[in-house]
Amino acid sequence: MTAAVDTQAVLEVSGIRKSFFGVEVLKGIDFDVRPGEVHGLVGENGAGKSTLMKIIAGVQPADEGAVRYRGDEVHHTHPRQAMDDGIVTVFQEFTLLPERTVAQNVYLGREPRRGGFVDRRAMVTRTAELLADLGVSFIDPQARVGSLTVAEQQIVEIVKALSFDAQVISMDEPTAALSDREVELLYAIIRRLTSRGVAVIYVSHRLKEIFDLCDRITILKDGALVSTDATADLTTDELVRRMVGRSIQSYFPDAVDGTVVGEPRLELEGCGNAFVDEVSLSLRAGEIVGIAGLQGSGRTELVEGIFGIDPFVRGSMRVDGASTRITSARAAVRAGLALVSEDRKAQGLALGQSVLDNSLLVIRSVFSARTSSSRREVPGVLSSLEISSRGLDQEVRFLSGGNQQKVVLAKWLLTQPQIVLFDEPTRGIDVGAKYAVYQLMRDLAAQGKAVLMVSSELPEVIGMSDRILVMHDGELVAELPAGSAEHEILGAATGAIHPHDEATDGGAR
Amino acid sequence: MKRIRIDSTVIVLGILILALIIGAILVATVGRNFFSAGNVRDILTGMSVLGLVAIGQTLVVLGASLDLSVTYVISLSSLLAATIMNGSPGNIPAAVAVTLLVCAGIGLVNGLIVTVLKVNGFIATLGVGLILQGILNTNFEGSSGNVPWEFQLIGATGVGPIPVSTIIMIALAAVVWFLLNRTRTGAHLYAVGGDPEIARLSGVRTRPPLIAAHVLCSVFAGLAGLLLASRLGVGSPTVGQQGGYALLSIAAVVLGGTLLLGGRGSIWGAIGGVAILAVVDSVMSVMQVNPFLKDVVRGVVIVAAVAVYSRRAIVRRRPRFGPGGTRTGGDDAAKAAEPEMAAAASELADTSSAAEGGRS
Amino acid sequence: MNALRTLVSPRGAVFLLLVILLVAVTILNPSFAEPGQFMRFIQRVAPIAIVAIGQYFVIIAGEFDLSQGSLITAQVIIAGNLVGQDDSRTIPVLLLMVVFGAIVGLVNGVITTVLKVPSFIVTLGMMLALLGGVMWWTGGAATGNPADSFREIGRGGIRDVPLLEFIPWAVFILIGWLALGIWITKRPLGKLLIAVGDNATAVDFAGARSAWVTTRAFMISSLSATLSAVLLVGYAGVHPSVGRGYEFVAITAVVLGGVVLGGGRGWIVAAAAGAFALEALFMLLNIAGVPSTLRDAVQGVIIIAAVAYSAVAFRARRRRGPQTSPDLSASETAGPAEPVSTATTRTIHTETRGD
Amino acid sequence: TTDPSVAPAESDSPDESAETTEWFDQELFDKQMEERGVEPQGPADEPYLQHINAEMVDTSAFTSEGAKKACFANASISNPWRQTGWITMNEQLKSLQEAGAISEMETRDAQDSDDTQIADIDYFIAEGGCDVFLISPNSTAAMTPAVERACETGKPVIVFDRGVNTDCPVTFIHPIGGFAWGIDTAEFLIDNLEEGDKVVALRILPGVDVLEHRWAAAEKLFDEAGIEAVDYFTGADPAEIKSIISDELAKGDVQGIWMDAGDGAVAAIEAFEDAGADYPVMTGEDEMSFLRKWKETGLTGLAPVYSNFQWRTPLLAAQMVFAGEEVPKEWVLPQKPITEAELDDYLEANDGMPDGHYAKFGGENLPGYPTVWQERQIP
């Protein structure tokens, strides 16, 4: 790595303080990036990373402190000003308009003009070039963003930032929805940017990326600066210790003692809808089954099919041995299923409502008669998940990502589900929270519940699963035992290898 | 490969054609010719005023706002124009200019209340409408002013069965279409209507496009008022309410496929919506339908027409299996990308297994 | 002190406005402060407040109900024509009106949720169709006022009450309806409605029958309009213009009460207070002798100013953070007890507490 | 708002009354004042054929055999008065069809919109195949050019209710007018009240000439007689009316009520009942709701009339025109208020009619009487 240690910082912030509703979320942060450097920013959920990025991007003003850019103090009050100066940000939340095309989104705010009018052709060709640069050919610049998958949207989001002639690019979890292949492509882009002298601020919860990419790493904890070090001076364990304040022995907890794999709780036989087909699988009590696959392979559709969002139109389903038809989410919940969905902001939470109301969402929706008894359980469940909020009344939108995810978990735990479907359960949450989620899965298994987990992070699939199912193009193509190697999974996921030609032990296909 | 998506404008056109066919048949049953010059003129005339209002309304609705004050702006504009003209052709330019400026001013006030004071468009324009109503009531009693014959010609003449006013309306619609699709303000209006926060994060200044939309909306209402003045020969303090233009224009805009929440829609859809309403009205008039029943039919038609496409307009994922699916139908681009993806992934499989040691 | 802060806070803006208006009315006309007069005032507000309560449920779910006014007119005319001078028909016709109201709400709700037509359009269509429909049916003129037993509900009350002189039935009905409304907001239905207004997908994924949830909001709204019509038949009598414009008055009242158009936020009591504030404003305009032609203008200015005040004040508060008494948040908060609560969150408390 | 000395809050009234003069037309006032006293000519039992101070015109140019097609551009049927008239007109049509004078009547209803009515008239000119145009203008000035275009076809044009600013129509049919109404009502109230008494005027909406004339005349007379008059626009909404009266009664005593139209009179009276105040001296209209309440309460009242029977006259005039008979150029129909002495007769005659019916509808000798009006059958 070409650490540009001795060059002058291009962007420097000092003494940044910021409060929301009187709670200080940034407590005097000093931070700088140098040209050609990738500066990693890590910290637990709610540590204040995104807030810092937003201050740099001119989205929110800091309460105190200064931002110096190329030597001069700047006071950006609108993202426009920061962008014009050459500070560009990939925000944690998507900033794409689903109704507009890819090209229109990429050039939003600075559409190329000819003779005073928007030059649509230039917009499309330039977008196509940028996409090609990233090595992406499957996104049509004229496609509506709403018709793209989450991963494709994330790519567009990155392309949007790259389309600037930027001096500083901040990326707030750019890879949360990306698969390894696309992450790899992003690496290449970032390296090309830095070689041109662009400074990159990189926020991610995937520590591997941090170590792969960054020259220096800054750690935040609870809004305070912990340290800034050259990457070479840090080990993964040390980083985690500083982030979490304790060291985590293993990333993946072992199965709880006494967990027994029992009877099948959920069985699918030849199920299919418009998105997936010929799905046969069985989930046993006490078992954690992982589903791997490439982006767009239909894993989300599979769990949504099981959960009745897009009900299966073919095949049969059995819950605890009894034949069941699940044609709506309501039926699924009644049958004892729970779905921790992929996109918690869009599908999981009513952001303007309180923690309490969100926790009781499912109970009120399906088991309204149980509301008052469940209401009493809420504090217990919340504290067992170690949610840090300012109280049951706090609006969920003011929580950090990890805490929001925990509210989603709480909402399902209150229903005492028997079969829990997790879709990307650790997306965008920090190591500590991840560990809590893993522990929760283990506990559920130990209680004799069945757990199905979809994840794009292969280590997670490998580390947690008792069995691994692989999806490819809408179908389950392989079943692999626990502890399979990444390349085996990927081979099946890409369709390069067809493991079901070899002997597999029942279960799927 | 472009994904085929039935545009709501196409559906609106379809409904319009259906309305025309049914209308023609119904009109024939009472021994009339639907496509006679007089009837075509009647329909097009009916479209002109509402069309102008709907063009402006489309702009604000695209920006996720509303304008309920148009009715009063129309009345005010007709009065201002007629009183300033005061029967003399020489005053026409001044009258038109002053009227449109005043309307633009009202639009600016609307826009500022919505963007700066953050009052919801519904309430802001309802309030401004009340204020205008008060101003109208205090300053004008009944129709007043006098529009010279030269200006009345705009409302009274036509090219064959096509009134000049309709031609003007369509031409202005084309201008606005161009504005929306070929200027930054247009693009930003879509963005602000789609999601103001996203627009802001993308570096769009969110106020100017919405203010511009409100100004243009009021100006178009002003134009509608001018057209009414030219047709009436006088200004009238109630001519706006008479046509119920506020709610009808919103209905036409939505009928035309524009999302009431903003961010999606088109001018041509709105014109189509206006045309549907005009055709239905014309058919009912020829059939001498009881005026009360007319309202019932209008209500039903508006809801039914929107119902035709509203479900379809909801963004859905592409199916993979079944009719139209990528597996059965064949999505060339996706298929083409397949080997490439596979290659990249297997390459990655090698590297990642090598790098695995780095992780615990 | 706290009460004062609540008043100045954006959520309390409507109460502040109401107090100011009532004080102004009393100064101009001291007899207003007499209990009897005040009861009459409540009787007058009741129909509007009840419609506003109904509209509240639709608005927090992110929808509109523009058909309320027409429904009132329709119901008033139904009452006039079907009851006639026959006392014995009072109860059956009342039941019929309730059924009719429920059906109108059901149709509004089903078209909105199942056919996915924006409610603004559905209820606009309903508004046209209902009004046109009853006018067509009756040839524009109702037969006449119904029997006095029917009108007693909106016109009568308990007389010769010590201190208060006269308590109209409308006062009890309003209190009852508001209590019912508050109860519903605390029930799963109310909570789900506000959640639907916030994020309908999340509610779907939680397994709710969200179509039915929203539909019930429309039914509540239509039933409120029906109840309001019953009161108005008594208060005003049967006439095709009774109820005209009530949908806009109700929406204005609800927004004045700080409820956000688009859903997900708002307090039912404030919505009802919005109706009181509006009616107090009308009364002030009458009492102050504002020229009839200027009345609308004054009304427009005050509505915009009031809504702008709460919007701007809300933002300012958000930026400033809390500087209010910490004692408010002490109630049963989990986690670290950081003393964060504004008068704002205080009002939310009263709303979210206690299932 | 007329008496500047009343209260400081009303100090802007001088410019209000300045505006009022815009509507006040001394010439018209005097003319109508005079017409009130004239004994109308024509058959006494057919008021819709009577006329006042008529200047007859020759129509022999239009003489023509056979049943004719009438085209009727109606402003609207959006209020009970117009609805009642419209029912009457249709019954008149039936009797003329039987008589073989009119073959059919094609009607376009403009639903209160000037713009629509202009288009309606243009459509009739182009496509209607009309033999005679009947026009009930939505507003006076705006309809003038369209009526002129209709005249240019050479076919007879008959205008009624509101007028137009052209004398091209063969005849313009209307009752005496708004000033006469204002004079009738104001004189009655002045006679029955003391100087300094307060009258609350409940008006429907601003800007409609027929209505504005009523108030312009009344206001002037109140002013001269020293009666304090406050006016409100109510949109004919009884709830609104009730609130207004309640507030006025809370402020102080009200001795008189003046109304633009009978709608809502009942609510106004009930407001007095509810407040426990004495009944006011009151003017309403010949609408049944008011007549019934008037009878029931026994208050001192007057029902001015804007003769609803005028809806019969246009078709009859058309028949006369094609027969070559003379018709008045300006056909002023009688307009006589119903007094307390006549109240019982009218109540009896209209027994069973709905509240929105008008006592002087003049259709007693038409085929569908009385069921069509009782059931309010609107085509």
Ligand SMILES: Nc1ncnc2c1ncn2[C@@H]1O[C@H](COP(=O)(O)OP(=O)(O)OP(=O)(O)O)[C@@H](O)[C@H]1O
């Ligand atoms: N607009 C806001 N209003 C109130 N509180 C906020 C707001 N934005 C963020 N916060 C709070 O500020 C703190 C820091 O949030 P921030 O989003 O910066 O964390 P983060 O480090 O990015 O976490 P994550 O990794 O989960 O994205 C959190 O406690 C959050 O609740």
Ligand SMILES: Nc1ncnc2c1ncn2[C@@H]1O[C@H](COP(=O)(O)OP(=O)(O)OP(=O)(O)O)[C@@H](O)[C@H]1O
């Ligand atoms: N290459 C592709 N070929 C066909 N369909 C695709 C492709 N890419 C995306 N899609 C569409 O996206 C859908 C899959 O979406 P999605 O990305 O949510 O699946 P996934 O496997 O759950 O991925 P993830 O949950 O990791 O985002 C498919 O049903 C299809 O409509």
Ligand SMILES: [Mg+2]
């Ligand atoms: Mg973050």
Ligand SMILES: [Mg+2]
């Ligand atoms: Mg997925």
